[in-house]
Amino acid sequence: MTTDTPHPPQIDTSKAHPARVYDWLLGGKDNYPVDEALGEKLPPQARAAARQNRQFMHRAAAWAAAQGMDQFLDIGTGIPTQPNLHQIVQRTVPTAKVVYTDNDPIVLRHAEALLISHPEGATDYIQADVRQPEAILERARAVLDFDRPIVLSLIALMHFIPDEQDAHGIVRDLVATLPSGSLLVLSHAASDIYSELAAEVTAQYAKGGITLGFRTRPEVARFFDGLDLVDPGLTTAPEWFKTPPAPEPELCGVYTAVARIP
Ligand SMILES: C[S@@+](CC[C@H](N)C(=O)[O-])C[C@H]1O[C@@H](n2cnc3c(N)ncnc32)[C@H](O)[C@@H]1O
Secondary structure, three states: OEOOOOOOOOOOOOOOOHHHHHHHHOOOOOOOHHHHHHHHHOOOHHHHHHHHHHHHHHHHHHHHHHOOOOEEEEEOOOOOOOOOHHHHHHHHOOOOEEEEEEOOHHHHHOHHHHOOOOOOOEEEEEEOOOOOHHHHHHHHOOOOOOOOOOEEEEEOOHHHOOHHHOHHHHHHHHHHOOOOOOEEEEEEEEOOOOHHHHHHHHHHHHHOOOOOOOEOHHHHHHHHOOOEEOOOOOEEHHHOOOOOOOOOOOOOOEEEEEEEOO
16 A cells, blocks of 8 residues: 555544545445545435446456456545445456545545455555556556556546646546556536536535536546447446446436447
8 A cells, every 4th residue: 555645644624525425425434524425415315426437347347357357557546435446356357456545534544455465366455546647657557557457447536637737638538548448437526417406516515615517418527538439428427337237217417338449
């Protein structure tokens, strides 16, 4: 496990943090009153969106493993929630290697749960920020072979990175390091589905000190420029599935897609 600093960063319980609010939305216990207070102010659709997003991750990771993919770089991992990505993919590919990354100290505190790999595979955790991709890549190279296809998963992460911080450029640069045959798996909150609710969620997070930048469908589609979208393309989370039975149809304000790197 690697961290940016010799001393693990402190957990700040005076303000809400994205990983902890998301944990609360999923019904987890690894959050603080300040996170719960923000979660309580969100419309009920926010909980549904967290669940739908997580279920997309399950389906996309399982499908990637079924394609034989055995290397995963997951950035914006979140607080461990069973099943975690490595547990899903190692069911199919026990030798799979998974490198997790998050910038929130609470994820570091709970990282042990991410490190219990199938004995034939491997997992690692990097405490780092997606806005410093070089630091992530340098450490990930110690575990993953960048000459072979890798699945880059950015699940419900990039709406925390505004355009001013070059969200699309960050993803483009990460993708550029991956060999042909790699996959980009990405989910992202929508600003143009449930627009009023999206604005309300953004305003409540802002009051809690967290900047969100939900995006429109064309803006999310830009993350996949130059890549080959895997069927069913860019959809809402419950619409993305490969293997029947289809998820229950339901409205959802989260865009999802998987794309192959040519
Ligand atoms: C909504 S949670 C999603 C967790 C998990 N990927 C999932 O979808 O179930 C977003 C995660 O991104 C992390 N995050 C936010 N900004 C980040 C950044 N700049 N660098 C790395 N991680 C970040 C948060 O700490 C949080 O754990």
